[in-house]
Amino acid sequence: MAFTAKDVAALRAKTGCGMMDCKKALSQADGDMDKAVDFLREKGLAAATKKAGRIAAEGIAYAEVNGAADAGVVIEVNAETDFVAKNAEFRNFVKTCADTVLASDPADVAALLHANAAGSDETIDAILKEKILKIGENIKIRRFKKFDGVVGAYIHADGKIGVLAKFDTTPEIAAKPEFKEYAKDVCMQIAAIVPQYVDEAGVPADVVDHEKGILKQQVIDSGKPAAIADKIVQGRLRKFFEQVCLVDQAYIRDDKLTIRQLTEQTGKKLGGAIRIVDFARFERGEGLEKRQDNFAEEIKSLVH
Numbered sequence: 001m002a003f004t005a006k007d008v009a010a011l012r013a014k015t016g017c018g019m020m021d022c023k024k025a026l027s028q029a030d031g032d033m034d035k036a037v038d039f040l041r042e043k044g045l046a047a048a049t050k051k052a053g054r055i056a057a058e059g060i061a062y063a064e065v066n067g068a069a070d071a072g073v074v075i076e077v078n079a080e081t082d083f084v085a086k087n088a089e090f091r092n093f094v095k096t097c098a099d100t101v102l103a104s105d106p107a108d109v110a111a112l113l114h115a116n117a118a119g120s121d122e123t124i125d126a127i128l129k130e131k132i133l134k135i136g137e138n139i140k141i142r143r144f145k146k147f148d149g150v151v152g153a154y155i156h157a158d159g160k161i162g163v164l165a166k167f168d169t170t171p172e173i174a175a176k177p178e179f180k181e182y183a184k185d186v187c188m189q190i191a192a193i194v195p196q197y198v199d200e201a202g203v204p205a206d207v208v209d210h211e212k213g214i215l216k217q218q219v220i221d222s223g224k225p226a227a228i229a230d231k232i233v234q235g236r237l238r239k240f241f242e243q244v245c246l247v248d249q250a251y252i253r254d255d256k257l258t259i260r261q262l263t264e265q266t267g268k269k270l271g272g273a274i275r276i277v278d279f280a281r282f283e284r285g286e287g288l289e290k291r292q293d294n295f296a297e298e299i300k301s302l303v304h
């Protein structure tokens with residue numbers, strides 16, 4: 001498979017490696033991007049893959065908890081320009097979308113579009129089309145996630161990142177101000193450090209096997225005997241889990257604590273147990289290509 005200069009640039013953006021290393025990796029991988037990333041990691045040239053895609057789209061990542069504090073939502077709505085993203089009318093529409101998810105519990109974006117907006121007889125789709133005509137830009141509801149139960153929410157940098165986390169604890173603990181502060185801190189951790197899983201048990205077996213393969217190749221390439229490679233890999237795998245698993249990460253406010261230890265300490269202090277169940281982290285424009293000229297066309301193709 002042939003590759004182009006654009007492929008080399010894309011690999012550089014993903015890995016932070018030099019141009020010649022990226023060209024060599026793509027050549028070795030016969031143009032396959034994923035294999036080229038693995039090649040660079042095996043050679044120790046790329047510490048880890050950067051998140052796929054570039055942040056380009058404007059809009060808002062928004063999160064909120066309902067009034068009863070028994071459900072929450074995180075949602076991303078995109079617009080074409082930063083100017084519109086800061087517009088009060090656009091922001092009110094995003095909040096209406098979030099309120100509607102909490103009220104109607106739609107299964108997906110298509111269902112949300114057909115739902116009656118919270119506090120209105122109009123559908124979200126009708127209001128969306130009205131906003132597009134009035135504001136003069138294409139607007140797209142990209143994604144949302146709703147959790148029922150004990151939740152925490154956090155919005156970073158005025159809508160650059162929205163985080164929602166779900167917890168398992170008693171209603172008595174969930175009602176305490178100290179718990180709400182803890183939940184916000186966990187959401188801030190998710191925003192800042194970008195975990196991929198809650199804990200080690202949540203990491204798929206194929207992901208673990210893939211990481212083991214890369215780590216083993218690194219050990220062998222470093223000249224260590226194959227006989228002790230597996231033992232070294234186990235140690236390095238622990239570091240991998242500390243990076244990708246929320247509960248194993250060092251707490252950003254106190255790196256002497258892990259999030260697991262923070263959670264245990266908070267539960268004990270509040271007279272019970274707390275467990276982090278799930279989380280969702282939306283970063284505005286995540287995974288969309290950084291090309292303003294094409295973003296408008298992408299939005300047009302997705303707005304009905």
